[in-house]
Amino acid sequence: MTRDECVGLGMWMTWKCAVMDLPFGGAKGGIAVNPKELSPxxxxxxxxxxxxxxxxxxxxNQDIPAPDMGTDxxxxxxxxxxxxxxEGETTPGVVTGKPPVVGGSEGREEAPGRSVAIITQLVCEYYDRQLEDTTVAVQGYGSVGANAARLLDDWGATIVAISDVNGAMYEPDGIDTASVPSHDEEPEAVTTYADTVISNDELLTLDVDVLIPAALGNVITKENAEAIAADLVVEGANGPTTSTADSILAKRDVAVVPDILANAGGVTVSYxxxxxxxxRRSWSLERVNDELEAEMQAAWDAVRVKFEQRDVTWRDAAYIVALSRIAxxxxxxxxxx
Amino acid sequence: MTRDECVGLGMWMTWKCAVMDLPFGGAKGGIAVNPKELSPxxxxxxxxxxxxxxxxxxxxNQDIPAPDMGTDxxxxxxxxxxxxxxEGETTPGVVTGKPPVVGGSEGREEAPGRSVAIITQLVCEYYDRQLEDTTVAVQGYGSVGANAARLLDDWGATIVAISDVNGAMYEPDGIDTASVPSHDEEPEAVTTYADTVISNDELLTLDVDVLIPAALGNVITKENAEAIAADLVVEGANGPTTSTADSILAKRDVAVVPDILANAGGVTVSYxxxxxxxxRRSWSLERVNDELEAEMQAAWDAVRVKFEQRDVTWRDAAYIVALSRIAxxxxxxxxxx
Amino acid sequence: MTRDECVGLGMWMTWKCAVMDLPFGGAKGGIAVNPKELSPxxxxxxxxxxxxxxxxxxxxNQDIPAPDMGTDxxxxxxxxxxxxxxEGETTPGVVTGKPPVVGGSEGREEAPGRSVAIITQLVCEYYDRQLEDTTVAVQGYGSVGANAARLLDDWGATIVAISDVNGAMYEPDGIDTASVPSHDEEPEAVTTYADTVISNDELLTLDVDVLIPAALGNVITKENAEAIAADLVVEGANGPTTSTADSILAKRDVAVVPDILANAGGVTVSYxxxxxxxxRRSWSLERVNDELEAEMQAAWDAVRVKFEQRDVTWRDAAYIVALSRIAxxxxxxxxxx
Amino acid sequence: MTRDECVGLGMWMTWKCAVMDLPFGGAKGGIAVNPKELSPxxxxxxxxxxxxxxxxxxxxNQDIPAPDMGTDxxxxxxxxxxxxxxEGETTPGVVTGKPPVVGGSEGREEAPGRSVAIITQLVCEYYDRQLEDTTVAVQGYGSVGANAARLLDDWGATIVAISDVNGAMYEPDGIDTASVPSHDEEPEAVTTYADTVISNDELLTLDVDVLIPAALGNVITKENAEAIAADLVVEGANGPTTSTADSILAKRDVAVVPDILANAGGVTVSYxxxxxxxxRRSWSLERVNDELEAEMQAAWDAVRVKFEQRDVTWRDAAYIVALSRIAxxxxxxxxxx
Amino acid sequence: MTRDECVGLGMWMTWKCAVMDLPFGGAKGGIAVNPKELSPxxxxxxxxxxxxxxxxxxxxNQDIPAPDMGTDxxxxxxxxxxxxxxEGETTPGVVTGKPPVVGGSEGREEAPGRSVAIITQLVCEYYDRQLEDTTVAVQGYGSVGANAARLLDDWGATIVAISDVNGAMYEPDGIDTASVPSHDEEPEAVTTYADTVISNDELLTLDVDVLIPAALGNVITKENAEAIAADLVVEGANGPTTSTADSILAKRDVAVVPDILANAGGVTVSYxxxxxxxxRRSWSLERVNDELEAEMQAAWDAVRVKFEQRDVTWRDAAYIVALSRIAxxxxxxxxxx
Amino acid sequence: MTRDECVGLGMWMTWKCAVMDLPFGGAKGGIAVNPKELSPxxxxxxxxxxxxxxxxxxxxNQDIPAPDMGTDxxxxxxxxxxxxxxEGETTPGVVTGKPPVVGGSEGREEAPGRSVAIITQLVCEYYDRQLEDTTVAVQGYGSVGANAARLLDDWGATIVAISDVNGAMYEPDGIDTASVPSHDEEPEAVTTYADTVISNDELLTLDVDVLIPAALGNVITKENAEAIAADLVVEGANGPTTSTADSILAKRDVAVVPDILANAGGVTVSYxxxxxxxxRRSWSLERVNDELEAEMQAAWDAVRVKFEQRDVTWRDAAYIVALSRIAxxxxxxxxxx
Incomplete structure (x- = not known):
């Protein structure tokens, strides 16, 4: 945790909030400590x-911290x-990410993955692709990846590959994602459930319709950008595509839906x-999910309009939306x- | 009004709010004065x-007084x-129970009786009993009793007995509850409208499907608990059943739905x-009633789950729900x- | 801008808020300056x-300024x-009439005209008049007049005359209001689009079903009140009818729906x-319009009840509603x- | 009590505070009511x-009301x-002029008269005049006049005339001021104690060393200014000298010490x-009087410096001091x- | 620690503050716990x-706790x-009795004993008794007794007896009080330094000029009141004289200076x-002692005036002063x- | 202006306040800008x-900025x-160093130099040296140096050398310091008034009784520490002696009174x-100077006690005082x- 990292993350949060049209700015703070070395x-x-x-x-009414790495x-x-x-009075609105019993929201944990799934569905629709006829590879099977994969699976897509740090499970006919435990349910278990194991690098270049990198930053690079075979990339992780790779994909007409739109479900449910x-009124899980879908749809529509008007990449369209609102x-x- | 009474009532309110999952705690305060001896x-x-x-x-954001005995x-x-x-600014949210014109809610007066009726309907449903085939005796015809009786009457139940301090009106074929004025409409008038008058004690032991004690505390005691002929008791008053009577009814498999659930409509509409x-937005009466029904249903569901899981009485189930949430x-x- | 004008406008606002049952009072303030002589x-x-x-x-939570003359x-x-x-924290709720990007509401600009249209529809309904069979003359084609005219046009009414300071366009078969620019879109352009031009005075006495004076105060006076041929007058401007004219119209059984009801859409959307x-949640334009319609309907109903109960004019009925609530x-x- | 009077009095207070170098501004407010017609x-x-x-x-820390006409x-x-x-906490510092038992100051009542006496002594000293050899006429024997007269009497001056609304007591060898009750002690009693009674007009033109007009405004006018025989005039009342009279006296080299300096003891003890x-610490009467003397001396010194530097009247010198500090x-x- | 004790102590504090003319009221609070059984x-x-x-x-600006039993x-x-x-800012003024390094006052510990000594000196003076010719017996050698004894010793009085729970040291020619450790310096050590030991009961009836009971309440009772041989009693402890004993002493013309005056040095230095x-400025020890002396003198003077005017006991005079100020x-x- | 500089200066301020026993902590902040390049x-x-x-x-009540480099x-x-x-109310106490007319203190500008002079006098007294027999060299003739030099000159010392960036004026028989303009009065003028000019380096090694480096940090270094001929060094600048030089002087028994004591007059008058x-009361210049002298004396006494008790250098004694208080x-x- 450094000062510069905080500045960078704060700026990223600013773009996300602006794309989603949330009345939040962006800031980050942290303690330079390893929480694993601390007693409760x-x-x-x-x-x-x-x-x-x-x-x-x-x-x-000022700054509202939300959880990030090392906090729960x-x-x-x-x-x-x-x-x-x-302050002398119960103020649940001062932070988000709380347990529901003290003012947290239903559905918050699942929200980033859900927004990735919703955006995947919208981008498929945009390119006239039925989810039923769509194959998807998901890198990472933590909260974002597993929730995205399972929702898309539910909605009819065929999830052909999922992965964790040990490698990827590959199942051309579709994985039953509900039966594979996510990283939170059983850490690093994906490959142990797999018949066919491929590497994470192989996953990224599978010939699928949609690739969802949902594990780490900087995984699509100038080394493998030419080899990406998917038509659509939906960024589940923060910053999975380097800027050089981004240019290559743009030239190759691979549509890349950027992180600041795709995984903005987390900050949206924080809102x-x-x-x-x-x-002072809690919402049911159903309402949270419905409202999240409406917000994602509205953000998607705003980005789509700029995408069409300006003839730019999806990423640039998202930044145009964000920056215009701020300006x-x-x-x-x-x-x- | 003593300090100890306040402590007791404060605790009771805490359980009610916890069963209903309202973001309120419980406290009570009062003035040791007889309001009837004061000029306006x-x-x-x-x-x-x-x-x-x-x-x-x-x-x-701290403590929000609501009306109780001697206040209107x-x-x-x-x-x-x-x-x-x-404080220097209009703050309607500091108390509840206000007249609607200065920030009070529609439907508040009727709410405790309405929640008793809703819960009665739910418990009948649970035991596969159609309201149309259900006979009900209601002790007390003040705000709680009259509202509960009239709503159940509207919804199809047969109200065979209602009472006030002077005794009970008994009509085996069903009373037209709308035509009998409640205590607020015409004090102590029930028996004057009756063809057949029985005593309050007789009312309690009538052979009805549902008994709703909605008058005073401690009316079902070790003396009459064996004689209660109803299958279901829904507590409309606070504490109508002594703890000994409660054990007897439990042994006899008479289902007793406790006050902290059944009459919690009042605090819910206060919320x-x-x-x-x-x-800063008022609700229509229709919305108040719909939201109240949804809250009662949710509380009922939570209590029902514990009732089934733990194989306890309805009262214990309600306390388990309340205490778990607090804990x-x-x-x-x-x-x- | 004088102190006395402020007092008068403040009182007017009080009546409007009371008729609409908004939790606002009324006050006005201003600066004695000509904004056109100031640089940005x-x-x-x-x-x-x-x-x-x-x-x-x-x-x-105290007083919330809204825009008026000379402010945007x-x-x-x-x-x-x-x-x-x-104050040290972003407080959008301190004023209304802001641009949506910093907390303003969708639909606010259009609201006064929309409320005039809604009330026109309701009063026609009340007198069993179909909008499809109704002719309307609108004096003034600024924000209020143009929006009212266009909405009524959309809903089926026949707009036979509209006007600006230069005179009125008259089209007995109905004007295509969408094709005539409002004052905000192109100042003082109405007559330039007209085939037949009549004077503003002639407009007021046209033989139409509904007359909507939406330009200035004091245009219906003792001079022309006898000549008003419309059956219904809906006041779009503030105070278009002098009190003498009001009495004449009352005697002649011309229904006049007063400004404090008809053009209250502005303050309602401010609310x-x-x-x-x-x-901290913005509403879609659709929601704003739906809620506005509901509020206008409720205010109309309250005024209608008094109109019927008391056998007074619509204006008096509106004041009875307002004053009763305040009292x-x-x-x-x-x-x- | 009119708005314009309030503005004028507020400005006067501003000058006084600035001459005395007190950290107060000036403002006035009041209620248009006759307090004598009100019950307690x-x-x-x-x-x-x-x-x-x-x-x-x-x-x-904002504005601190002090008593004025009609308040005690x-x-x-x-x-x-x-x-x-x-406000929820005892805040004595919000107003001055309170009874000492709830946070008022000793010596406040007497302060304006005391400051007049102190300034009289200083101006006599300035013109090398011993108080023992000085004759003084005082118009008015209310709080200001009586206190000034008695203190100067104590300090050795010869008070040859004092007056109230009924006329003046005149005693060329000096009045025993302690033995004549002030207006507050016995209203309008001065002449009843007098051997020789003269008119108020005669008092003003007595051939004394010092004239202290301490009754009303505008008593030294163009009519009598030429006839003023005193060498020094110390203004005890607010505005006793009209501006025309002021010019005449200036031409005649009669030194006039202005009210904003001479009677500023009141606002100083309010401070x-x-x-x-x-x-949160009360001062003894002795300390109040000592500190008042020090403040009067400092203000006198500042005015004297400007008087000498600029070769202006004492009044102009006082305004120069006040305005320079404000500027x-x-x-x-x-x-x- | 009971609620009733708190009420009583709060009232006592109110009288003390009123006698001393401090801008404090009186209140008490505590925790029902034995601090000796708690770890730090x-x-x-x-x-x-x-x-x-x-x-x-x-x-x-509300209530300012000061230490009492079991707190340091x-x-x-x-x-x-x-x-x-x-509260988010250093607020030393919220409690008194702090260590000097965090905002406590010099001289606070010694203050109650010092006020007893000052009052003893004043009462001796009042009765024309030179301290040099005065013999004093002091019951109790804790903070109050030892400080009072040592100061009186310094100022010339002859301390003939001091005591602790084990009995009294008796030295007709005067004790060198500096050489006997107080209870705080060496607990229960008085008798071990004594040549002649007498009982506490004997001390109370010694034939001395001044008796200072500074140990416990209720030590001068109807049993020994007739036997008190001192001419003056100065109450160092709270409530050392029962009300019956007080009447007996009054009848016998023994002057009793009450606790609410004599030991008020503690609350005065708290102020x-x-x-x-x-x-935000600390005082030197010398200043604290000088100001304390001035406050004691002023309180003494006020009580003395009432004592003389009303011909009552010193205790009644003190209560008259206190109650008049409150009223x-x-x-x-x-x-x- | 860097973050690290701020941290360092903040710590230094903490020591100064602790030595002086002021209820202030230490913090610093700034803007990275060259004020000379900015318009007013x-x-x-x-x-x-x-x-x-x-x-x-x-x-x-939180942090109170005071001026430093580049601010006036x-x-x-x-x-x-x-x-x-x-904040909505005039709050002069939020910063220090203001012009007196808006709440600044008399004597603040002169205070650091005055404290240097006072400490010089005290240290001379300590070593039994009469100011009349003491020769002093002062490096730097800005605010600190010129004020210190002139006061010591007034008090009888012989100022033999003063300097600015161009070199030093040397006058073995004593300079008339009043006649040489300080840097604020006429920049870099010292040498132009000199008969004999020596270098700044030569000044530091003059054979005087007291050397006051009051210009820059790090001027007494390991290069010239052996050559320092003065018996006493009083640090007027912040950090004029490097730590190596400090050790050398300590070994050579040259007494060095450290900056955190000697020039603490600035922060003291800020207090x-x-x-x-x-x-809310301003002090006269005389009072400011008297109180400053008292505070310097008290701080000197505290340091002197530690100097004697612990047998350490003056610098270490000052740090012991500061750190003990903080701890x-x-x-x-x-x-x-």
């Missing part, structure tokens, strides 16, 4: 101290409790959680004092 | 002084006004009123400092 | 200074920004904008200290 | 309501109590009261936003 | 939790720190500590709302 | 924007004004300014949460 008591005390240090600059719902519950006790907290708001308010 | 001017001044004394510990919508309007003037106030929230937040 | 920089600095001066008495969405954005920077801001709230709260 | 209960309720209306704009220490105590109860309140502070802070 | 960690956590519970009702400067430091961290904290303030402010 | 308008706007950015973390009283006035307008602001406060409060 140490983690709790450290979190509460952090709440004290952040207190002047966070709040339901329990961490967010401590942060909320510390802030609430300091829903905050709405539930400040308006327009900035111009309306002015910079003052 | 004295009541207003006393209420405003009370607002001043309570001011540091109430508020829309006018009292709550004064309390709201006093608090608002002190709706507060939502309307803090979100879970407590564990997530911790006790700090 | 001067306007911005003046607005920000004004925000500083008003700061103690405005706020999302940009002005409101500056006001919001100045207040937000002073919606505020709701969106304080609850009832005042009585419930009391005046204290 | 009405006065109390009116005062508390006024506190509610003013509440957003007063406060120990009891009024200020109610105002303080109302504000304190509204001391506020200091005692916000620093300097304004320039340092700037006007923003 | 438990004490710290309990104190911080207590701060959280009290937080809404304490504060430098460290406890008050924790309380201050907990409150400060919760000084608060002044230092809110005005006067109450009357000035009124009770509102 | 740009400086004002930049300062006001900076105030907005800092606003959440500064305040009279005007800058501090803007900062105060911006903060005050944002006085803040006291004047929060207590003691830290221990009393604990670190929580």
């Amino acid at each position: 008591g140490e983690k709790e005390r450290l979190t509460r101290r952090f709440a004290q240090e952040l207190r002047d600059v966070i709040g339901p 719902p329990q961490t967010m519950a401590w942060l909320m409790d510390a802030y609430s006790m300091q 829903f959680e905050w709405l539930q907290d400040i308006n 327009e708001a900035h111009e309306a308010r002015g910079l003052w004092p | 001017g004295e009541k207003e001044r006393l209420t405003r002084r009370f607002a001043q004394e309570l001011r540091d510990v109430i508020g829309p 919508p006018q009292t709550m309007a004064w309390l709201m006004d006093a608090y608002s003037m002190q 709706f009123e507060w939502l309307q106030d803090i979100n 879970e929230a407590h564990e997530a937040r911790g006790l700090w400092p | 920089g001067e306007k911005e600095r003046l607005t920000r200074r004004f925000a500083q001066e008003l700061r103690d008495v405005i706020g999302p 969405p940009q002005t409101m954005a500056w006001l919001m920004d100045a207040y937000s920077m002073q 919606f904008e505020w709701l969106q801001d304080i609850n 009832e709230a005042h009585e419930a709260r009391g005046l204290w200290p | 209960g009405e006065k109390e309720r009116l005062t508390r309501r006024f506190a509610q209306e003013l509440r957003d704009v007063i406060g120990p 220490p009891q009024t200020m105590a109610w105002l303080m109590d109302a504000y304190s109860m509204q 001391f009261e506020w200091l005692q309140d916000i620093n 300097e502070a304004h320039e340092a802070r700037g006007l923003w936003p | 960690g438990e004490k710290e956590r309990l104190t911080r939790r207590f701060a959280q519970e009290l937080r809404d009702v304490i504060g430098p 400067p460290q406890t008050m430091a924790w309380l201050m720190d907990a409150y400060s961290m919760q 000084f500590e608060w002044l230092q904290d809110i005005n 006067e303030a109450h009357e000035a402010r009124g009770l509102w709302p | 308008g740009e400086k004002e706007r930049l300062t006001r924007r900076f105030a907005q950015e800092l606003r959440d973390v500064i305040g009279p 009283p005007q800058t501090m006035a803007w900062l105060m004004d911006a903060y005050s307008m944002q 006085f300014e803040w006291l004047q602001d929060i207590n 003691e406060a830290h221990e009393a409060r604990g670190l929580w949460p």
